[in-house]
Amino acid sequence: MVSRAYKGAMNLLRTCANAKPGEQLLIITDSATDPAVADTIMAAACAVGMEAYKMTMKPRALPGDEPPAPVIAAMLAADVIICPTSRTLYHTNARTVACRKGARFISMAGANMSVLSSSAMFANFPKQEKVMNKLILELTRATHVRVTNPAGTYLEFNVRGRRGHGVSGMATRPGDVTGVPEIEAYIAPVEKDTAGLLVVDGSTSVTGVVKQAIKIRIEHGVARRISGGDDARELSRIIREAKSPASLRVGELGIGLNPLAHIRGSIIEDEGKLGTAHVALGDNTRLGGKNSAPTHIDLVFKNPHIQLDGVTVLKGKLLTV
Numbered sequence: 598m599v600s601r602a603y604k605g606a607m608n609l610l611r612t613c614a615n616a617k618p619g620e621q622l623l624i625i626t627d628s629a630t631d632p633a634v635a636d637t638i639m640a641a642a643c644a645v646g647m648e649a650y651k652m653t654m655k656p657r658a659l660p661g662d663e664p665p666a667p668v669i670a671a672m673l674a675a676d677v678i679i680c681p682t683s684r685t686l687y688h689t690n691a692r693t694v695a696c697r698k699g700a701r702f703i704s705m706a707g708a709n710m711s712v713l714s715s716s717a718m719f720a721n722f723p724k725q726e727k728v729m730n731k732l733i734l735e736l737t738r739a740t741h742v743r744v745t746n747p748a749g750t751y752l753e754f755n756v757r758g759r760r761g762h763g764v765s766g767m768a769t770r771p772g773d774v775t776g777v778p779e780i781e782a783y784i785a786p787v788e789k790d791t792a793g794l795l796v797v798d799g800s801t802s803v804t805g806v807v808k809q810a811i812k813i814r815i816e817h818g819v820a821r822r823i824s825g826g827d828d829a830r831e832l833s834r835i836i837r838e839a840k841s842p843a844s845l846r847v848g849e850l851g852i853g854l855n856p857l858a859h860i861r862g863s864i865i866e867d868e869g870k871l872g873t874a875h876v877a878l879g880d881n882t883r884l885g886g887k888n889s890a891p892t893h894i895d896l897v898f899k900n901p902h903i904q905l906d907g908v909t910v911l912k913g914k915l916l917t918v
Contacts, residue, residue: 600637601714605715606640607641609641611645612722613767614677614679614701615767615768616677618645620648621648622676622678623649623674624638624649625668626652630682630709631709631710652671656682656684657683659891660892661688661891672700673694676699676700677700678692680702681706682705685704685706686706687776688883692774704777704865705776706863707865717857717866717870720858725766725780725854726766726767728915729764729765729854732763733761734761735761735905735910739905740755741754741755741756741757742784742850742903743904744850744901744904748810748898748900751793752792755791758787759886760885764869766779766780780855781853782851782852783850783884786818786850788886792817793815794815795812796898797812797828798810798899800862800897801832801894802868803832803835804828806867807825808826808828809827811824812824812829819846820878832894835894836892844892844894847876847877847878848893849884849886851877854871858871860897868895873897874903880892881893
């Protein structure tokens with residue numbers, strides 16, 4: 598009997614990657630990720646008729662760390678790159694260069710077999726892409742964003758002059774980059790203007806599901822104080838390890854749009870869940886911003902109330918798209 602994870606991998610290839618027989622597929626994983634994920638994608642790729650190969654590397658210490666030279670060389674020769682890794686390669690120079698050469702790139706950071714077999718893998722990606730594009734337009738038109746949630750989040754963002762962008766879960770054209778099963782619309786706020794309190798009650802890209810809410814006081818776009826339990830201490834440790842003040846700066850506001858996703862401690866699904874939003878600390882130079890940092894850390898919170906120039910666009914459900 599064909600497993601649900603195999604069906605998820607097949608949908609990943611056929612719908613999300615528009616995979617074709619004979620294409621060169623590179624699967625990049627690491628020793629901190631369940632090898633069954635890459636193996637299942639490999640089996641599906643062989644059934645599709647792709648020329649698939651897999652590389653397993655040492656886990657990167659920080660999200661945004663570059664892969665080793667042999668992996669980079671393989672990326673530059675691939676038509677499609679799929680990355681079930683413990684740390685994202687989305688925010689690396691290697692990914693940027695590979696996409697400029699025409700590779701289609703799919704991040705699956707934090708993915709496990711539960712994600713590969715989840716309902717989120719079977720979302721109607723083309724339909725949600727239309728929703729995403731409408732929200733991107735609204736973000737681009739906005740100048741001010743206010744975000745609150747029942748846990749205590751209260752944030753003000755200046756987005757004047759910044760363009761909205763999105764992750765549709767589909768990489769079907771040369772140079773496309775996406776995450777799967779993530780679907781989101783996002784914007785890079787003006788770097789020095791974000792202020793307020795962020796209460797992270799969902800998950801983070803470096804700790805998984807949070808056991809105790811992380812509270813982050815933000816002033817002039819910078820995380821000034823991080824408090825909470827073990828997750829807050831681990832987040833602080835990782836940022837210190839980056840040894841860059843830019844890793845403390847707010848780089849992104851994202852809005853999840855996958856109606857079948859759940860928070861399970863895998864950031865590639867968590868941050869795409871409809872009914873969540875996330876703020877990222879660190880690099881946003883690949884997202885339309887100007888903050889160059891060695892890390893990009895996503896922080897997911899639940900039940901956001903999001904207003905664009907005073908108009909509510911999300912409160913439990915999308916209201917304007």
